[in-house]
Ligand SMILES: Nc1ncnc2c1ncn2[C@@H]1O[C@H](COP(=O)(O)OP(=O)(O)O)[C@@H](O)[C@H]1O
């Protein structure tokens with residue numbers, strides 16, 4: 299130690315025990331006899347299972363085969379996936395047109411990924427979703443006919459909403475614009491209903507028409523889950539607000555609806571939507587099966603989302619409501635400017651967790667004969683040429699579901715941290 | 724102290740802005756306000772005190788209809804309070820309120836907290852609202868905090884923001900519900916100073932507080948409440964020097980000798 303200058307401390311290596319990878323192992327895996335034995339047993343068990351799996355899935359697997367017969371006697375038959383993946387991904391959509399559902403899926407994923415960035419959470423996002431959804435559905439359908447009635451209805455709804463939401467702060471000019479829009483919509487609708495204005499529709503038909511019965515696979519699962527939640531979300535907000543309403547009728551309706559939906563399994567709702575609903579409709583009137591399933595998913599998700607949002611509303615201190623009231627804000631202003639922004643911030647992470655559940659729950663639509671991703675995977679097994687390899691197909695389907703759900707789960711964690719960082723309470 | 728017994732201002736010709744006649748309110752069986760009669764003149768400053776649970780908050784919250792009274796009549800600025808939402812909103816535009824726990828909106832900046840009501844309720848253009856807000860922030864001496872969020876401010880600063888927020892609506896009347904009791908002692912003065920300034924400018928104020936120095940400095944009248952009743956009221960010097968009622972004496976004994 300003589301060559302150490304005064305005032306300087308010799309750089310001694312830390313005790314070997316608890317640093318470095320070896321130290322970590324010793325501290326965490328072999329800290330005691332019991333701990334050590336558990337570690338060894340588990341490692342052996344995991345190794346045994348893993349080697350068995352790899353033996354089946356990789357070393358003895360068949361990646362290339364003309365039919366299932368060639369796979370027999372070997373390990374995993376991945377050739378089946380190779381043969382069937384187009385069907386599993388896109389169902390019965392005309393084969394040579396598969397680029398359409400592919401781009402529709404890309405569009406939807408792009409919208410979802412854009413929406414995941416907090417900096418994008420503004421009015422532009424609504425426009426992005428409007429355009430993106432239109433493109434996605436145009437790709438899927440190939441042709442979209444927008445009837446005059448629908449256009450007029452949208453004009454009326456947009457004008458009405460503009461008058462309500464912007465009424466308090468819009469300039470007179472803007473307000474008159476909303477009024478004019480609503481008036482045109484209302485008058486036009488009256489004209490349509492009374493028959494003064496003839497029926498007409500705007501046809502956008504760049505591609506061949508593909509009906510929903512032929513849709514299948516990933517786009518179906520994505521559409522059901524995404525639009526199920528896009529519509530269930532505002533619906534859930536309204537239900538949650540209604541549940542807190544002072545008006546007994548509205549409150550009763552909302553409570554009744556939420557409890558009713560939460561009291562039955564999604565399957566029974568889907569079956570009701572597919573089997574019973576047509577019985578109530580006037581003869582000659584049909585509603586697309588896909589649309590019925592979509593509505594059932596929306597109603598179901600809405601009830602659950604309502605309960606989550608209610609939790610967020612309850613977490614707000616009473617003083618926030620009182621301060622808003624005392625300023626003279628009306629109910630709509632108080633709710634949209636003060637209450638919801640705070641309540642939603644609280645419930646975003648639990649909401650995303652429910653979204654993960656709903657993404658998987660959409661697979662139940664196979665019960666009513668809609669070919670979502672799990673169902674197309676199922677159908678791939680039916681081919682007699684390739685019979686007898688359910689494990690491979692379900693493993694593949696599980697892997698795809700896992701990719702989606704795991705990314706959502708990671709996102710939820712990330713967002714939770716980010717939102718907590720931003721709490722300024 | 725020769726002028727001590729003199730009233731601070733002559734209000735005998737001032738018009739009434741708040742009138743309560745025979746107001747009663749119950750929470751279930753509990754009689755929280757019993758037969759309250761009160762007449763507040765334009766420009767008058769009233770301090771309300773009394774033991775906890777005596778109904779002080781309930782009384783002032785009835786004035787802007789945060790609570791509903793069940794019997795009697797409340798007239799504010801010529802408008803009789805009823806269930807009519809239009810009436811309620813009209814009154815709330817004229818009456819500012821400051822709460823014990825500030826109740827700033829945590830998701831909005833200080834400036835947005837201030838401009839919210841002028842923009843949405845008064846439909847003021849945003850730029851004008853921001854100008855008004857900045858002037859008021861200067862008046863409460865925190866213009867430099869305008870772009871921060873409430874959580875980044877101290878309690879005293881938050882309460883001053885809350886006062887400025889209420890003033891943004893240019894109210895005729897200000898209600899204060901124990902504005903300093905949630906504050907650390909060293910911050911009480913900065914809030915009281917702002918309130919005293921406001922009083923000097925002639926604002927009509929009803930203030931629930933136990934700050935007796937404040938009452939002496941600005942109040943025209945001190946009201947003592949107990950068990951839902953107005954037990955005694957007088958101008959501050961007389962009220963503190965010669966309380967008449969036994970309950971008032973006990974209460975004053977408790978708060979002045981602790
Ligand atoms: N929403 C309510 N329901 C039932 N009792 C209440 C409610 N609000 C206040 N009270 C009761 O009314 C009494 C008066 O309350 P309050 O006006 O807040 O008193 P103070 O402000 O003088 O302390 C208290 O005893 C309180 O418990």
Ligand SMILES: [Mg+2]
Nearest residue numbers: 779780900901
């Ligand atoms: Mg109180």
